[in-house]
Amino acid sequence: MIVFHGWATPNSQRVSIMLEELGLAYHAHGVNIRAGEQFAPEILALNPYGKVPILQLDELVLFESGAILLHLAEAHHRFLPRDPAARAEVLAWFMVAMTSLGPFTGQAHHWTELAPEKPEAARAHSVALVARVYRLLDGRLKDRRHLAGDYSIADIAAYPWVAKHGWAAMSLDDHPHLARWFAEVGGRPAVQRGMAVPAGAKLE
Structure with a gap:
């Protein structure tokens, strides 16, 4: 079990x-x-x-x-290729989700909603970090269906955090390629x- x-x-x-x-x-x-x-x-x-x-x-x-x-x-x-080059590409984008997208969105959520005091410098800094990741992901997905080759753990790791884009005052309307990916991944029954x-x- x-x-x-x-x-x-x-x-x-x-x-x-x-x-x-x-x-x-x-x-x-x-x-x-x-x-x-x-x-x-x-x-x-x-x-x-x-x-x-x-x-x-x-x-x-x-x-x-x-x-x-x-x-x-x-x-x-x-969801993770065996070919060394393809595997390395997936892992690179997996790490973007693990070390940047998730932590930065969590920090932005803290400084925009959760913290009892919300200093503007902390809020602006955390939101800017998320915005940088969104620009990266949007550019990556401009001519790709998924983050790295076929649907993979990179996409699985990223999706739930992009679903919380409001936590970081992000709009998917400003990131059309990311929005397309988000809708497609979100349409998967699993x-x-x-x-x-x-x-x-x-x-x-």
Whole structure:
């Protein structure tokens, strides 16, 4: 039995989308991060960092969304090419999603919505970092259907964070190629199912 621990966060949604794309049977356990459930003893026993997503695969326990996506891609030989050059290209864009798109959008969300004090310099800096990534992605997708070759873990890692473009005051109307990609990826049934896991989870 595969057990997925997550909530309605982009990092969690990366994993639930991947599970749905692979057609794997799994049990989804909601961990409400707004209620602090990620710090419950049973969750800390799985991930001492106190974060979701977490994936239990029999004796193997994985955390960090990027590590989970890589493991599943390699274990099931899907969404990550075996050819060294094609693999390197996918991993490069995967890392853009992991190290820039996600963290910068999260920081922008903090300084635009969550922080009790919102200094303009911090807000402007964080939003500018996201805007730079959006320009990069839009340019990349100008003449490509996906971020790197066929649909891959790069697209899976990026999609849930682009879905939160409002967190960083971004408009997809200003990025037509990214908007086209977003609509196409969002139309995949597995993506739609994965974005709704765990059932009823909301970030409020």
